[in-house]
Amino acid sequence: MTESETLSLEAPALPESPQDSALAEFAAAACRRLAGGILGTTGSGLRAVIEAEVRALQAALGDSAELHGVAAKHPPRFDRRGRVQVLTNPVMSHRNPLAPPLVHHHDGDESEFRVTLPLQYQGPRNSLHGGYVAVLLDDVLWHAVRQMAAGVSFTRELTITYERPVPLFEELRIIGRVTTIEGRKTFAEGEIIAGEAVCARARGLWISPKSSA
Numbered sequence: 001m002t003e004s005e006t007l008s009l010e011a012p013a014l015p016e017s018p019q020d021s022a023l024a025e026f027a028a029a030a031c032r033r034l035a036g037g038i039l040g041t042t043g044s045g046l047r048a049v050i051e052a053e054v055r056a057l058q059a060a061l062g063d064s065a066e067l068h069g070v071a072a073k074h075p076p077r078f079d080r081r082g083r084v085q086v087l088t089n090p091v092m093s094h095r096n097p098l099a100p101p102l103v104h105h106h107d108g109d110e111s112e113f114r115v116t117l118p119l120q121y122q123g124p125r126n127s128l129h130g131g132y133v134a135v136l137l138d139d140v141l142w143h144a145v146r147q148m149a150a151g152v153s154f155t156r157e158l159t160i161t162y163e164r165p166v167p168l169f170e171e172l173r174i175i176g177r178v179t180t181i182e183g184r185k186t187f188a189e190g191e192i193i194a195g196e197a198v199c200a201r202a203r204g205l206w207i208s209p210k211s212s213a
């Protein structure tokens with residue numbers, strides 16, 4: 001995958017400094033903490049969470065020294081016309097508060113995310129929402145496909161089997177691998193593992209449009 005394939009094409013045309021990029025990721029991290037705190041605290045605890053994040057953001061805005069030495073993990077790229085392009089992906093982007101902080105790596109034909117998910121991803125009590133189970137598996141399988149197949153492919157079919165609840169608050173391994181490539185079609189499968197337990201499985205088909213194959 002090249003980063004430009006996951007960049008927004010609608011990004012703002014204004015220039016952006018490395019400090020702006022670091023500030024954006026700092027603000028995204030504050031938004032994530034706020035989301036968890038707003039859901040997980042009440043009363044004076046809630047007020048304390050909000051106050052702490054507002055103070056941190058004000059400090060970072062007022063004095064870039066607060067961010068001194070902090071490099072953005074996903075700084076924007078610039079297209080040939082000099083326009084800023086921002087990585088927007090709601091699973092991978094450090095700048096998107098919807099995306100949880102995860103570690104991603106490829107090994108051979110496998111792609112893997114490691115992540116611990118907080119309260120804002122909850123469906124059943126203490127468990128991951130089933131729709132987000134599918135989101136994570138879709139994305140990790142897409143990355144496996146991107147490594148192995150020519151061109152950029154899009155999810156055509158995705159089947160999820162929910163074997164047991166996916167826990168929040170503990171590290172998950174989310175794994176995708178390619179099983180078969182037939183021309184423009186790539187079949188892949190994967191799973192979400194907590195501890196030693198497979199909680200959900202996925203299999204699906206990714207197709208590269210004729211123009212990109």
Ligand SMILES: CCCCCCCCCC(=O)SCCNC(=O)CCNC(=O)[C@H](O)C(C)(C)COP(=O)(O)OP(=O)(O)OC[C@H]1O[C@@H](n2cnc3c(N)ncnc32)[C@H](O)[C@@H]1OP(=O)(O)O
Nearest residue numbers: 005006138139142152154155156157185205207208209210
């Ligand atoms: C820049 C990208 C950044 C991505 C970031 C990560 C994203 C994570 C992954 C995603 O979520 S992608 C977003 C969700 N997916 C989409 O929005 C895709 C919407 N669907 C499409 O755009 C088109 O359906 C698609 C490009 C996938 C395929 O269109 P085509 O017109 O090229 O497919 P076509 O109908 O010609 O089928 C191609 C071949 O597959 C076969 N086929 C289709 N469905 C099948 C099926 N279910 N099983 C087996 N074969 C199948 C079909 O018969 C045909 O076989 P032949 O080549 O032999 O004629």
